[in-house]
Amino acid sequence: MNCNDSLHIYTSAQVTDCTQIQPGIYSLTISFTPDVPFTEQAIRPGQFFMLRAEPSQVLLSRPISVYRTQTTGTTVSVTFLILQKGNGTIELCSSRPGDTVSLIGPLGNSFPAPQPDTVSCIIGGGIGIAPVAGFAETLPPRSYDFFACFRTGSYGLDFLQPANLTVTTDDGSRGIKGMLPDVLSVPVLADKKYSVVYACGPEPMLAYVQHICGEAGIPCFLSMETRMACGMGACLGCTVPTTEGNKRCCKEGPVFPGEILKFPSPAEAGIKTGTGTKNTAVKQTTAAKDVSRQPPEYPAAEPDLSVTIAGITFANPVIAASGTFGYGTEYASLFDVNRLGGICSKGLTLEPRSGNPGIRLQETAGGIINSIGLENPGIPHFIATELPRMLALEPVTIANLSGSTVDSYAEGARLLERTGVPMIELNISCPNVKAGGMAFGLEPEAAAAVTRAVKAAAPSKPLIVKLSPNAPDIIAVAEAVREAGADALSLINTVQALAVDVERGKPVFANITAGLSGPAVKPLALRMVYDVVRHMNRLPESRRIPVIGLGGIRTWQDAAEFIMAGAAAVQVGTATFTAPDCMIHIIDGLTAFMKRKGYRSLEEMRGIAQQ
16 A cells, blocks of 8 residues: 555646536546556556646646556556536536546555455445446456445446445435445444455445444455645645544545544434444535846846855745645656755644644635645654755755744754754744744734744754735834844745635634635735835845745746746745646746846846836
């Protein structure tokens, strides 16, 4: 069940077939020719791809489990079963032969093979039939029993060769009228002498499977579903609670040993757990320019994109933002991360944090609302484990430091001071934690106090202070941290936002509010960067500090806007979930633009939009 870290494909695929097999259920087949040797065996049962129609009106790709694969020569064909339930899947299900779909994968782990000469129990519920049916195809014929549960009709069963096939439907349209508990219970498990159980389906069904397998003493492996942004293990938006702590569904999963999963209690989930009682749970869904700063009139040679911030030189101004890029290595299988100017680590706290409970991601029309809650392994673990891997990369490593008290910030900084990390980014602006975080970044005095403490604890490390757009007066905060010793500023962090689940009539997030990022915040971020740079420009040159801009940057044009507004560099975050290599395109786009306009260096275009 190890993750497939050695082979990930990020490419465009052609739709070869898209057929509705029953109302709301589609079979989508795509084909592509990978740039690396690739066989059917490279896609293992239980894995998934991140899919997104091209063009698309949605921000995020959708995680779709593999149903079947076929390789003909160098062409790989993959078939998915898709439940049409939202804008992203509606786009995919509306595809026609010849249309284009972007894909990342194969991702996640797989179902472990059963012991030879044993009988397995395989269970699929609804659209969860796809990965377990694909897994069943890899097993010897008649070495398993298969239970398929649907609301109505059936699908995905054409290629099964079970010893016994049991189909249930809520409406009685196929097989036995009822649900899984009507046909599978503790006595049935014991009587059949199954060696192992595999299942994928709605969470209440999986909770029931976990319960009866526990009662029967039979191991089970359950394929989970949760909301995802990156699919690469970087954003921590898809964590699943387990007895071993939070696990990333896209990386440590989606297949987990049933005994470690933490489901709501049967009563909370609405599950009756008798030996044959019907499961009554319902399925859970998921300006004018300064003439002196105009572009030169002569054509430029290859432009210089390097930038120096607080004595640290970056090869180019494009930096991976904290919280969206893991520790740099997560995306290394998709593109050359060494081309980036810098990489900010996940937000780090002195002690490990498990992050926020409940839903952590909500897609909006122009971005993502996230409530990750600074989940991280703690600074000592980072120093021992993640930091060496980051330092081995070519981009400048930036440790993003957070905390809950001034003392915890300072102690974390003291630990980082003794390492080779080149820079620290002080996070006083995260809206997703109840203690510390944004609380320190709202008022100038509190922000200055943390800045002074961290600067004193790590005097040799250039300090970037990350500002909150939620501060009543961001200029006052910027000036306070500058006076307290900040060497640079980065802004903006996410904007405090709210989402409401209209079906439940309750806020989506356990903390009520969470942080909005993505294209929707770009104009706001650009305005704040502009204002802070304008404030700095009014100071004597010796007292100015550089500003790094971030917030909704997706394209080279976005990056150019921030640089023309005065930003020394830019950070890119949410956009990597849509297009993992977007930062490479930003670098290449800036290079081409500067050559076309005759800019020899970033300095020649930086701040030209300032009045």
